[in-house]
Each structure stands twice: as C-alpha cells, then as structure tokens.
Amino acid sequence: MHLGVIGATGTIGSRVVTEALARGHHVTAFTRDSTQIDEDRGNVVWKSLDVLDAASVAAGISGLDVLISGFQPGNAAKDIADTVARSIADPTVYATAARSLLKALESHPRTRLIVIGGAGSLEIEPGVVRADSDELLHSSLDALGLPRQYAAAVRGHRDALNVLRTSNRLWTYFSPAEDIAPGERTGRFRTGGDQPVLDAEGRSRISVEDAAVALVDEAELPRFVQRRFTIGY
Template sequence: MKLTVFGATGGIGQEIVRHALAAGHAVTAVVRDPARLTVRGAGLEVVRADLTDPEAVRPAVAGRDAVLSGLGARSRKDAGIVSQLTRTVLTAMEAEGVRRVLVVSAGPVGPDPADAGILDRTARGLVSALLKDVYDDLRAMEAALAASATDWTSLRPPRLQNKPLTGTYRTVVGGFPARGRFIGRADVAHAMLTMTGDPGTVKQGVGLAY
C-alpha cells in the first residue's frame, strides 16, 4: 500500500514508519524537522509540510491508500494542536478524494469497560481530570473525524510504554479491554497497520491494551 504518516517523528509515528517499511509499504512521512526522523529504509519519502495549511498537505496525501496519524500533544501546553492539525489533514484528504484515515487517541476518551472495577474507574477519572485539556483536544479531534467524509478509525490506547513489538494485545471495537492498563508504542503501530484494511473498524473507536 501507499501510506502517508503524520506525526512521523513522535514515539508512535516512528514505529508506524518502521513497521510499515518492514511490511513492504511505500511510506510518505510528513514532518516539521526531517532531522528528527531516525528511521531509514527503501520505500520511504520524507516531506516537510506546514500542517496548518491544507493546500500544503494535499500533495502528501494525493493518491495514497491510507493516512495514518501519530499526532499527539507532547505536554498540556500543546492541548488544542491535535484537533487543529487533524482538521487540516482531513480537509486535504477530502480535497484529494482519499478516504481511509487512522489516528491515535486515548483510552479515557472512549467508554469505560463494562466490567470495570472501582479502582479502574477511579484511576481513569483521576487521569481524565489531570489531563482534561489534552483529552478535550482528542475529543474535538474525534468529533472532526465523525463529521468528515472519511472512513476513519480512532485507536484508544491506555498508558504508553517503550517496549519491543509483541503483536499480542486485546482490542475492543467501540469499547475498551477489561483491566487494560498499558500497551507499547510498537504494538499501537502494529494495530494501526493491521486495522488499515479491516472494514470492521471503519467509523469506530477501538480500545486496545495488553
């Protein structure tokens, strides 16, 4: 497939690029600073683009089979940036007739597991309160996806870890895995690539965890 990756210099973004190249996909990595992208390989094109300008983004998504976004706030002061940049990407995609897009959101943005215990509910509530601005930004991003003409999927992981790829994790379409507290960034990237061709995840939020 021909894939475009936004947020390609972030923790999840670099894993998306790495595993996509290993799987033989052609990857266009859209970055602000090419020097921060440490992944190399055949089939990789690195593009610098202004993500506040849909016209500047259109060449990077034109003719692609799917767009994958690892965009995320690095800190609370970046709250608001993810929804803003995602709207730019969606505008560019719709102008080019590209439909498939997958993004990284967060577990607390979606529903609690049906059988969540008091400790899990309390922990999610505390994290949501602490990072309210960040999660409000992600909710705004998901609202923009839902209002778009794209075939979107929002991946909602819990606490992220830097761990080697396992390929073994749980996913719940429209929900969240019971007692799911952690997942590695490499496995989030693996899940995103796996879901790219899965029609059962289209226009859905998907919770995932170990």
C-alpha cells in the same frame, strides 16, 4: 500499499514507519522539518508538512492509500514535558488538526485516514466517559504522573474524535490503551471499540510496538471505517 505517516519521528509514528516497511509497504514519512532526517532505509521518502495547513496536507498526500496521523504539538519522543505544556496551552489544536486533515481529504476522497488519539474518550462504564469527569480524569492523570491541567488536552482529543464523527470521509480513530509505553512487539493483543480492553489485573495497557502493529493491521484490512477502535492485552 502506500502509507503516509504524520509524526513519523514520534514515539508511535516512528514504530509505524518501521512496521510498515517490514511488511513491504511504501511509506511517505511526514515531519515538521525533513531536512533534519538522516535516512538509509529503502521504500521511505521523508517530506516536511504543516498539519494545520490543509492545502499543504492535500498537496503532500497525493497517491497515498492510507494516511496515519500521529500529530502532537512538539515531539513527545524527544521532550514529553514540552508536548504536555503545549497541549495544555492550546488543547483545541487536536480538533483543529482533525478539521485540517478532513479538509485535505476532500480532494483525495479515496484516501483513508487513521488518527492516533487518546484513551480519555473511551467509555469506562456504559455511557460514562473518563474525559467527562474531573474526578475520574484527575485520578487517571495522577496515576500516569501527568499534571491535572492535562485534563484539557484529554478533552481536546475527545473533541477531535467528535469532529471526525461529523464527517463522511473514510476516517478511523485509534484510542491506545491508557498505559502505553515502549516495549516488546508481541503481535498478540485484543481489539475493542468504545470501551477499554483490560487485562486480567483490570489494567488497560499496550506497548508502543504493538500499537504500531494494530495500526498497520487496520491500514491493510480496514475494520473500523468511520469508527473508533482500541487495543489492549
């Protein structure tokens, strides 16, 4: 299988590349400036890509079976504060990126798209979405150590999901657990749909490594085409 990964130097994207290569897939790794990459692994090709330029995306994804997008403004793996600031400054960028990706897929209708989004659009109770409530959202951001202004970015991720939901392309939206951080690759987690997956302590959590496992699992065996899914321990 030939996978493309947008945001391949990012926290999740870099693990997706590693996971896909470990399973024997061919990977095209996209980043803003591929000239800065020093790569010695086989089966991976690096390319520069502007996600917001649909024509650039369409030209770059020819031959891919699945495109996994971990797009973020800036590079959170290198400077999380910069990514947070950029997301607050222009929360519409996530929906803009979603539209660009869908436009690119018009010329590649058989390529599946998996978008790595946010957890704020998950239903914490039937019909209750955290992103729709300032009180719930601020409480969650406080617990994660993020500024309350980041609420705009959380809603930006929700808007990107809504853009995808209007499309007839082969899209999937991945909402990670609320608490996601680098850790151990266990390969043991549970999968959900529109509600967070909680552990015995009522926490929604996952390692970045296991998120990569779930994403490559979905690429190999699609279960959530034109749907959202999430995971947790």
